[in-house]
Amino acid sequence: MVSAKALETRRRITDATVQIMLTRGFPQLTLEEVAKQANVSKGGLLYHFASKEELLMGVIEEQEARQFQQYQTYREQGLGQMEAFVMLQAQHEEEFCLDIDTVLFLLSLLKENAAFVEERKKQVHQFFNQLIENMDPVEAMMIRFTLDGLKMSEHFQFGQPAPDLRHALIERLLRQARTIDQAAKKQN
Missing domain, CATH: 1.10.357 (Tetracycline Repressor; domain 2)
Incomplete structure (x- = not known):
């Protein structure tokens, strides 16, 4: 069972991903930029999404x-x-x-x-x-x-x-x- 905190983190990460794609375009979509936008460490992002x-x-x-x-x-x-x-x-x-x-x-x-x-x-x-x-x-x-x-x-x-x-x-x-x-x- 996934915790509420983990679900919230995943949602922040996916929301940040969509926001970057819409506002800056796909070429600007990097894991580093998503982590920064979602306010998580890159390691935290990789915990939820390995690639x-x-x-x-x-x-x-x-x-x-x-x-x-x-x-x-x-x-x-x-x-x-x-x-x-x-x-x-x-x-x-x-x-x-x-x-x-x-x-x-x-x-x-x-x-x-x-x-x-x-x-x-x-x-x-x-x-x-x-x-x-x-x-x-x-x-x-x-x-x-x-x-x-x-x-x-x-x-x-x-x-x-x-x-x-x-x-x-x-x-x-x-x-x-x-x-x-x-x-x-x-x-x-």
């Missing part, structure tokens, strides 16, 4: 955990499963807009760590299968792929919709999600 590669995989895991927690929060607020999913995916977060060097490094890192990627795929597949268990899978996939496309266009800043069109798109997806959630509720 830059492990650190970046830790960032990915941390982002996944935060997304899952946010999804749970939406559910606890009374949103249906699909509506909570749309709300989560529709968040416009700048931290996903990384420079091309970072994206290429992350892609090569993932290519070299097949087990890590397979675990992520398994988790996403399991989550989405549970999400759509009592829903029209075509409707659910239409929403999912629309959101995926939106995220990609915003991430790469290529073909992204104007803010008012984005807002209208999200509102329509939320209406569809509520309809899907109501239909699923009636089936149960």
